[in-house]
Amino acid sequence: MSGLRLAYICRHPVKSVGYEEIERVALTAGHPLPFDRNWAVSHEAAGFDQPDGWQPKLKFVRGWAEGSLQAIRAEFDDATRRITLSHPARPDLTALLPEDGPALVDWLRPLWPERRPAPAALVARRDGGALTDVPEPYLSILSLSSNRALGQRLGQDLSIHRWRGNLWLDGLAPWEEFDLIGRTLAIGTARLTIEQRITRCRATCANPETGRTDADTLGALEEGYGHIDFGVYARVIQAGDITRGDPVEIVT
Known part of the structure; x- marks a missing residue:
């Protein structure tokens, strides 16, 4: 073709x-694509600290539950693992991953509905894999x-x-x-x-x-x-x- x-x-x-x-x-x-879904934000009902392997998407904060998350944009530097997040309703955040995970979770909380289990932690698979769907x-x-x-x-x-x-x-x-x-x-x-x-x-x-x-x-x-x-x-x-x-x- x-x-x-x-x-x-x-x-x-x-x-x-x-x-x-x-x-x-x-x-x-x-x-998968490098640095695609390397991390995710678990919620309080996820039932784990850091996942040993792949986990289903319902364990994480995601756009299915709150459409406002779809408006977050990211700029990620592969070498430094520094990410900058922006959203129409939030000030920009620049964070080092995974070290600044707590700051990222705090930044995310105002966008997440109170009726759902609260964002808990930035997590990554212990085996180094991705947290895709x-x-x-x-x-x-x-x-x-x-x-x-x-x-x-x-x-x-x-x-x-x-x-x-x-x-x-x-x-x-x-x-x-x-x-x-x-x-x-x-x-x-x-x-x-x-x-x-x-x-x-x-x-x-x-x-x-x-x-x-x-x-x-x-x-x-x-x-x-x-x-x-x-x-x-x-x-x-x-x-x-x-x-x-x-x-x-x-x-x-």
Whole structure:
């Protein structure tokens, strides 16, 4: 397929607490996107101190429970592990991870509803893995044309950051990404195999600019297409460097 390219690379160093776009990254076989969901904020009902391995998303503070979190933006420095968080309703916070975890949790508390278990601690897996929504070491691949198609159905532009994806492709037909399951993509010097669709939650209904719920993304998916899936999960099978703007080739 000609004209297919990598339009955006996005990551979320702290699960549900900020998104950012990056220009390039080195992928490792069998691992998710580097510094994507390396940390998460547990709540008081989580039942652990620091998790030994993967834990389900219901153990953490996340946008499903409070859409305002969707408006947090992040700037993360890989070398120093220093993160700056911003939100329309909060002063900016700059913190060193994980040392300044308590300050990050305190910054987050005013955005979290009192009716839910309170934010407790910044946590990371003891085995060094990511705290993504699924236990497999996936990264997510999404399509700009599918996002545009859904936005047209809703009558509004949809920010790509509603979906908390990793790699955004430009040049697919709407929903063609679902047809790539079982296929392998070449991006830069890396190779990725597409394995399954991603089922979505109501966090995607919140606007990442304002944090307010303003689009029934799930209803539009269900009514228009008979499902609530958006994007696909992929596994890195060959390490390599990828850069925004790279051509993408379907190799098998």
